[in-house]
Amino acid sequence: MTHGPPATRLLLAEPVRALGTLAKLARRWPELQAAPRGDGRPLLLLPGLFNGDGAMFVMRRYLSALGYRAVGWELGRNFGPRAIGPQGERLLARVETVAREAGAPVTLIGVSLGGIMARIAAHRQPGLVREVVTVSAPFAGSPTATNVWRVYQWLSGERIDDPVVAALLAEAAAPLPVPASAIWSRSDGLVNGRACHTPNCRAIEVESGHLWVQMHPQVLRAIAEVLGGAPG
Numbered sequence: 001m002t003h004g005p006p007a008t009r010l011l012l013a014e015p016v017r018a019l020g021t022l023a024k025l026a027r028r029w030p031e032l033q034a035a036p037r038g039d040g041r042p043l044l045l046l047p048g049l050f051n052g053d054g055a056m057f058v059m060r061r062y063l064s065a066l067g068y069r070a071v072g073w074e075l076g077r078n079f080g081p082r083a084i085g086p087q088g089e090r091l092l093a094r095v096e097t098v099a100r101e102a103g104a105p106v107t108l109i110g111v112s113l114g115g116i117m118a119r120i121a122a123h124r125q126p127g128l129v130r131e132v133v134t135v136s137a138p139f140a141g142s143p144t145a146t147n148v149w150r151v152y153q154w155l156s157g158e159r160i161d162d163p164v165v166a167a168l169l170a171e172a173a174a175p176l177p178v179p180a181s182a183i184w185s186r187s188d189g190l191v192n193g194r195a196c197h198t199p200n201c202r203a204i205e206v207e208s209g210h211l212w213v214q215m216h217p218q219v220l221r222a223i224a225e226v227l228g229g230a231p232g
Contacts, residue, residue, distance in 0.1 A: 036228025038067030046114030141195025
């Protein structure tokens with residue numbers, strides 16, 4: 001199915017909604033502590049385009065406080081293949097390292113572009129991945145279903161009409177061999193929410209913009225409930 005980019009009004013609202021996310025986080029931080037407790041399993045957090053581990057600090061701190069072993073990807077800023085390697089080899093090596101050190105398969109949690117990368121890694125290393133959780137990741141649609149595809153081309157050096165890029169997107173969209181959950185928002189101003197989930201994964205809708213979505217209280221709670229096995 002072909003999806004167009006989000007409406008301009010949603011795009012223009014993103015900065016204000018991002019500030020609102022910080023306010024909501026501060027207000028709802030205490031109640032977030034009531035989420036299901038973790039069991040020490042390893043979690044690898046993958047940031048979105050142009051972001052690095054610093055952007056995932058709140059999520060990492062929150063999930064660590066719940067009792068998980070949450071770690072960053074340690075690959076610098078996410079510039080697409082420039083960060084993970086032409087064939088994703090740097091990311092795959094990081095998954096292998098985390099799994100080996102923990103002695104258990106890794107849960108991958110990816111935001112936006114990081115979610116697409118998480119799904120590709122799960123296809124290629126199913127024995128090392130326990131499950132995948134994506135947040136506002138447009139893995140199920142065309143790159144033009146976003147308002148940032150030109151920025152992606154500039155930062156990554158990749159063209160979205162390149163057959164290699166198309167093949168990677170097709171791989172990301174294919175049903176995963178491990179459990180998968182997709183957190184998405186129909187009011188996302190950067191990526192079309194309908195491109196962020198498929199019938200082959202558990203879809204969880206939240207009310208959020210895209211900027212700083214990794215710090216949104218609804219997103220953090222949804223991730224905690226997925227990891228804790230909450231139904232629905």
